[in-house]
Amino acid sequence: MAETVVAVDGVTKRFAGHTAVKNLSLRVDRGGIFGLLGPNGAGKSTTIRMIMNIFLPDEGKVTVLGSTAGSRQLASRIGYLPEERGLYPKMRVIDQIVFLAEAKGIARSVARKKADDWLARLELTDWTTKKVQDLSKGMQQKIQFIGALLHEPELVILDEPFSGLDPVNSKTMREVVVEIARQGRTVLFSTHIMEHAEKMCDHIVIIAHGEKRVDGTLGQIKRDFGGQHVALAFTRNAERASRVLQDRTLVSKVSDFGATAEVELAAGESGDRLLETLVREGVGLSRFQIVEASLQSIFEAKVGAEGARATAVREES
Amino acid sequence: MSKVFAVIRREFIERVRTKAFIIGTLLGPVFFIGMAVLPALLLSRETAGRKVVVIDAGSGEFGAKIQQALAAAKKGSGADAEAKFLPTLLVAGARAEEVRDSLVRFTGLSKRSDESIDGILLVSEGGITKGEVTYLGVNVGSPRDMEDLRRLLTPVMMTERLQRAGVDPVVALKAAVPLALETRKVSEGKLTAESGGATFALAYAMGFILYISLLLYGTQVMSSVIEEKSNRIMEILVSSLTPFQLLLGKVVGVGMVSLLQIGVWTMAAKLLRDFQPQIMKAIGAGGAAGGGVPFMLPSMPTDLLIIFLTFFTLGFLLYSAAYAAIGSMCNTIQETQQAQMPVMLFIIMGLMSMFALLNEPNGNLARILSLVPPLAPFVVPVRHSIAPIPIGELLLSVATTIAGLLLIVWVAARIYRVGILMYGKKASFRDIVRWIRTA
Numbered sequence: 213m214a215e216t217v218v219a220v221d222g223v224t225k226r227f228a229g230h231t232a233v234k235n236l237s238l239r240v241d242r243g244g245i246f247g248l249l250g251p252n253g254a255g256k257s258t259t260i261r262m263i264m265n266i267f268l269p270d271e272g273k274v275t276v277l278g279s280t281a282g283s284r285q286l287a288s289r290i291g292y293l294p295e296e297r298g299l300y301p302k303m304r305v306i307d308q309i310v311f312l313a314e315a316k317g318i319a320r321s322v323a324r325k326k327a328d329d330w331l332a333r334l335e336l337t338d339w340t341t342k343k344v345q346d347l348s349k350g351m352q353q354k355i356q357f358i359g360a361l362l363h364e365p366e367l368v369i370l371d372e373p374f375s376g377l378d379p380v381n382s383k384t385m386r387e388v389v390v391e392i393a394r395q396g397r398t399v400l401f402s403t404h405i406m407e408h409a410e411k412m413c414d415h416i417v418i419i420a421h422g423e424k425r426v427d428g429t430l431g432q433i434k435r436d437f438g439g440q441h442v443a444l445a446f447t448r449n450a451e452r453a454s455r456v457l458q459d460r461t462l463v464s465k466v467s468d469f470g471a472t473a474e475v476e477l478a479a480g481e482s483g484d485r486l487l488e489t490l491v492r493e494g495v496g497l498s499r500f501q502i503v504e505a506s507l508q509s510i511f512e513a514k515v516g517a518e519g520a521r522a523t524a525v526r527e528e529s
Numbered sequence: 530m531s532k533v534f535a536v537i538r539r540e541f542i543e544r545v546r547t548k549a550f551i552i553g554t555l556l557g558p559v560f561f562i563g564m565a566v567l568p569a570l571l572l573s574r575e576t577a578g579r580k581v582v583v584i585d586a587g588s589g590e591f592g593a594k595i596q597q598a599l600a601a602a603k604k605g606s607g608a609d610a611e612a613k614f615l616p617t618l619l620v621a622g623a624r625a626e627e628v629r630d631s632l633v634r635f636t637g638l639s640k641r642s643d644e645s646i647d648g649i650l651l652v653s654e655g656g657i658t659k660g661e662v663t664y665l666g667v668n669v670g671s672p673r674d675m676e677d678l679r680r681l682l683t684p685v686m687m688t689e690r691l692q693r694a695g696v697d698p699v700v701a702l703k704a705a706v707p708l709a710l711e712t713r714k715v716s717e718g719k720l721t722a723e724s725g726g727a728t729f730a731l732a733y734a735m736g737f738i739l740y741i742s743l744l745l746y747g748t749q750v751m752s753s754v755i756e757e758k759s760n761r762i763m764e765i766l767v768s769s770l771t772p773f774q775l776l777l778g779k780v781v782g783v784g785m786v787s788l789l790q791i792g793v794w795t796m797a798a799k800l801l802r803d804f805q806p807q808i809m810k811a812i813g814a815g816g817a818a819g820g821g822v823p824f825m826l827p828s829m830p831t832d833l834l835i836i837f838l839t840f841f842t843l844g845f846l847l848y849s850a851a852y853a854a855i856g857s858m859c860n861t862i863q864e865t866q867q868a869q870m871p872v873m874l875f876i877i878m879g880l881m882s883m884f885a886l887l888n889e890p891n892g893n894l895a896r897i898l899s900l901v902p903p904l905a906p907f908v909v910p911v912r913h914s915i916a917p918i919p920i921g922e923l924l925l926s927v928a929t930t931i932a933g934l935l936l937i938v939w940v941a942a943r944i945y946r947v948g949i950l951m952y953g954k955k956a957s958f959r960d961i962v963r964w965i966r967t968a
Binding site: 261264265266287290292294296297298299300301302303307311312314315316317319356359360 | 531532535536539542543547757760761762763764765766767768769770
């Protein structure tokens, strides 16, 4: 059995007036990428802050790297990118990174060298001596990313690491995260972007309203969720398709994205009748494929479409 | 420990690099030079002597003596020094008031007319009896002009009155020299070379240095905490450093900036004192050396220096820690205005205690104040400068201050621990008590 690097046992955290996390338990094994998923306000950041010993749980216990003493004693072994991103705006980029590394116990000269390597890798060399406030938001996020990783921690905890990044930067960051995992280190990240989680995570926990809804490996979750799923892509008359998809004798659940859709077939349906109906209605199809349930549809089912939609809107804005 | 150094270095370097620090540090000496040179410069660049008409309502004899005394007064000491006054004598007898009224029209027209005069001095027989002289002029508000008049006229008046009383003025004036009270301080049974006043002034100045440092830099600790909260870097910091490491690094780093600035200013003041004549000469104010030395740096006895540095450091740490705690309770500088009142009260109480113990530096009040941690940094150096404090008492005072410092740092670290991550909500008194108990 794999070694557990983070264990959260029956943890509850209350803030004035509401319970942010309710009796939550989860286990992160060494190596691989662990995804903590949930809509906004689900309690992801609160959970991560409890793992980081920034908040103390009201009930329950958090064990990190075999210790309950709190992350600060283990600072050199953990890399953390908080959701609340901040840097010293008037500090030079290089000084900022070196300072963050020193705070983790890395020697100054070593930190400097590694900072240069990282800046080169993320194409920020030209900005080395610029002030942080002169950088774009995306660049600042890269600096924070470097700050969390420079000391080569064995456990990397990233709270919404890819939000606010353009597709190119987002891809660069994802490659870095995957590389860390390949080196046998452990990555725990939270996100509400299902696409990222589906592509990257080995293990997934979905929480909503402070409670755990789903816990398992990606394959296991999809198997357990079951059902026959069909992925569709429309070329014309998509509006007619959405009428067809309202027929509950054909499909039991629909995730309609406009030009594409994912549906779960009603019990006893093989998909033939759905295809036939769509063609008869004059819907143009570029894809009709029996697939496993996507994480998005599992998420919607478990969290409720309401929560999922709120998340989607927030992400677009 | 290396983490604390990283915080200290960051606080120090980032602050020293700012324009505000560089400008502030350079402006200090400019201000000193201004204070040292400006009065002398103004004195030397002054316009011609004051035109004064002396109206004698009597025979003119006394008026002539006054005219003579005024005409003899020079600006500065050189042979070619200009006259301070350009007096004219008018013997008016019974028409004195009439003449005075007609001259009032010409008083204070200096810019526009050659006929203008600066003032009218009215002397009379009755005035000699009462020891009274009347001066009418535009410059009656000028303390220096009035002091000059008083200084120049007093001996003339005294001589006249003594002569009339049949006393030889030379003998009488010789006897009337003011008493010079020469003081030398006895310290721990030994006669020292210092006069009492100089060391007291020094200790007093030290109290002000502490006061100013706290106002300038203690509050910087506070705003730096708020800055870290508002730019959201706090969460990264607290995941790597303990609140105590952060607090200590911040307070020491800012304290070192404060010491650096005060050091530069002190050096500048010392250089300025040493090279004052050269500087004066260079800016063409050499002839006005009579303006006096505007400031003096008395030499500092070693024991007093050690005591001052010890208590300055303790006081700075103590108050900065309190300021950091306040910063962590607030979200904006505006909010701190109210929250920092208790700290300000202690600082002001400290300043006031310095005066309270002047008369009885070793009285019970002074002893008690020396044991109150927030007040001791102000009180102890002043007390020691007036009358040396026994070593046992000094150590006790240091011990209680350190104990108080640790207590405040402990409380502050607790408030800080929780407060630094409270965004958007101002802490209530109940919250703070809860944080101290639970953090």
